[in-house]
Amino acid sequence: MEVALLGNPNTGKTSLFNHLTGSYEYVGNWSGVTIEKKVGLFKNKKANLVDLPGIYSLNPLSADEAVVTEYLLQGHVEKIVNIIDASQLSRNLHLTLQLIEYGKPINIGLNMIDVAKGYGKKIKVEELSKLIGFSITPISARNGHGCKDLAEAATQQNKNGSQIKVDYGEIIENSIGEMDVLIDNKTAISTRWLTLQLLEGNSTVYLYLLSLIGEEKLQRFLNNTEESIKGTGKSLEQLVFEARKAVVNQLLQQVEVIEVYNRKTFTSRVDCIVTNKYLGMPIFISLMYLMFMLTFDWLGTPLSDLVDGFISGFLTDAVSNLLAALNASAFIHALVIEGVIAGVGGVLVFVPQIFILFSFLSFLEDSGYMSRVALVMDKIMESAGLNGKAFIPMIIGFGCNVPGVMAARTIETQKERLLTILLLPFMSCSARFPVYALFIGAFFAKNGALIVLSIYVLSIVVVLIVAKILTITVLKGEKSLFFIELPPYRMPSAKVLWKSTWDKGKGFLKKAGTFIFAGSVVIWTLSYLGPAGINVGMDDSYLAAVGKVLAPILMPIGFGTWQAGASLITGFLAKEAVVSAMNIIYAVPDADSLQHLMSNVFTPLSSYSFMVFILLYIPCLATLATIYKETGSKKWSAFSVGYSLALAYAMALLIYQGGKLLGLS
Incomplete structure (x- = not known):
């Protein structure tokens, strides 16, 4: 069995890979450390684990992010382990929803609960698990707590039990149905996932569908879909994102409890000094x-x-x-x-x-x-x-x-x-x-x-x-825009x-x-x-x-x-x-x-x-x-x-x- 390990950058993904497989890969506290897939064997010998680059979305912007989509399009993956940063639940769940749409069973490792607590946040883990429909295991990727339980869950044979489905509105849902007819069972990959990735502008998926149904049919499909949303004043990518955002917000209202507001953390206090425009250099x-x-x-x-x-x-x-x-x-x-x-x-x-x-x-x-x-x-x-x-x-x-x-x-x-x-x-x-x-x-x-x-x-x-x-x-x-996530400071x-x-x-x-x-x-x-x-x-x-x-x-x-x-x-x-x-x-x-x-x-x-x-x-x-x-x-x-x-x-x-x-x- 082949299990894919996916998550946002700086969620502890590579550290988790090392705990689950017993191997050691380079761990650096910035995005882009895993620049191609790495394969290891679970310690319980039941499956291979594939460590993929950290991504915020399945729509690739860089060469390393394209590795993820290309891997998923090969169709070899049987299960997914999705590691989530509990302190950044909103952003992480956007990727989780895309992985759910891929249609394979998922096991979630909820990491950095201690960091979330430091920000004054408490996560109702069992409630989130019921709403999503997949098992969620609280873990600490740094010291290995909960990793054995996650490994056992990830290597068991279980079916896709997702309880959640994003409603993208009549226009996009109809487009998904049209694509299903065009593909006509030519691939085992979820048509819903392929269509949504295409509408978001995923160039790797576009090339994949091009090989399946041909340029003329694919371009006609895109033109018709673009024509049908003209009255909305929004792009296809915006419509897809906003639909997911609405679902994420609903989940957060039910599972995330803010106990302390505007807490000044150790990280924010240190950053005031080390990122200061005069003192930083x-x-x-x-x-x-x-x-x-x-x-x-x-x-x-x-x-x-x-x-x-x-x-x-x-x-x-x-x-x-x-x-x-x-x-x-x-x-x-x-x-x-x-x-x-x-x-x-x-x-x-x-x-x-x-x-x-x-x-x-x-x-x-x-x-x-x-x-x-x-x-x-x-x-x-x-x-x-x-x-x-x-x-x-x-x-x-x-x-x-x-x-x-x-x-x-x-x-x-x-x-x-x-x-x-x-x-x-x-x-x-x-x-x-x-x-x-x-x-x-x-x-x-x-x-x-x-x-x-x-x-x-x-x-x-x-x-x-x-x-x-x-x-x-x-x-x-x-020129590209610069954005980088600043992870919390940790003692190595x-x-x-x-x-x-x-x-x-x-x-x-x-x-x-x-x-x-x-x-x-x-x-x-x-x-x-x-x-x-x-x-x-x-x-x-x-x-x-x-x-x-x-x-x-x-x-x-x-x-x-x-x-x-x-x-x-x-x-x-x-x-x-x-x-x-x-x-x-x-x-x-x-x-x-x-x-x-x-x-x-x-x-x-x-x-x-x-x-x-x-x-x-x-x-x-x-x-x-x-x-x-x-x-x-x-x-x-x-x-x-x-x-x-x-x-x-x-x-x-x-x-x-x-x-x-x-x-x-």
Whole structure:
């Protein structure tokens, strides 16, 4: 049996999915986290549960919302679990009525009853269940209360027991009957649901019906229906919405009791401060600065030093002794010690800092604060041709650009979606973090948090400037309206916080064991081989030959060495590989030695120029593949490579040459 999980954004849908199936999906306190369907098996093994994107209506506005309608049109779903936010019952019931019209049995999970109570609302659960005609289970999606009961109810075989039916008036009801004749049993999907979705303007349903009854009949049906409502002075969509609204209001009068009016909640009091037009941005920047202080100063650096000591000391000695005991050849010994351990270990040193970064971001996400950041950024984003909703994928991009690009599906207009995708690689993802850590340890140990904050702020400024240029040149088009739900603040649970941090961090570890491992072997091999044969000097290797081609080009931006050029090439595979390559090229035993060496090779100014270049130059291979998948265009994928490389060079040139003119070094 296949059960679909549906609900509004921010109702706890993904948390419920995790409790019902025992799996873990990314949980963020904003709309658009679930950007495609995810399938899990109920813990009781009786059915599959399909987690679909959070939606306010079945009429899709964005690409991720269209996933829901497309799934329902496939007709595989046998039951529906509808999660409802008790504190926002009015809005949630609009979707519930549409799901009832779909014609499949429904089990409802009533979540956030405690939040509703905080707003002074009490819900008569049994009364609502009788009126709707489906079982309603009070739950807490955050801690799992009631989830077992909901799972048992959802996996039982039961028929559609709906007691409620919306009367849409004579004109629309007659249209439903006409459509039933036109379809003539060509589909098992409810004709009533199909007709109402069509009249609301659901383009996905329109294409489905087009394939069933043909364009001529479908267009004649729409024209006749439009003609019949001319005297009402309202559109078909308005008539459908108002009919549902009347039913929702009747339900609320019978089941919702307002015990306290105008109660000032904790959330509303905090929002007065963090969304204030004067305080909102300084608060966000201060939190980012706090995050970088934890990462680079107070906690992260001491932990990274411990990992570095373990890898360069105990692990290297143990592996070296093991290879000696196995009588390994000099080639194998050099490959493992100088290639694999130096390359992969040089990246793993920064794992504690990466996990601290992810932990802090996860805390902000699950607390509900990140939605406020999108609201604060809205006016700034609007001035650049975007809206605050585009900032949500960009915040996700701080962790990794790949899910950020995918999250752009939540944006309604095609132009803004494409623009967001093209801008996302400029967001400073965690893969660039080891590069920052390397140069901060070498040059900026006393004010590392401030330097990294400047890099992150620069990434946002670049996004805004480039967005403005693109929206007045190659990507002119319509603008969407910005709306976002601000969920109540919650203290993240330790379990959810750890799972969220681990889910992000394990991707970094996975890359270290795959891309970085493979890259380290290739880099070391290219440094070991040369035109003169094997075991050549580093300056005579194939790797040096490639780097020397790029060195003159990089000279004007402050790092015209073959070593820098060769390292940057590896960044296309994964940005972390830049540090891995440097460990191998300079043949240093630990991170401290590499940082000391960097202080002789670079200057503070050239190191900052290098970090800015790393920030902006070409997307990594995984991000580029995702851009192509999301846009379906080789042209835009190539454009993202070309213009980001040009912009990176221009910005690094401006910083380095401008800094020299100002007397910096």
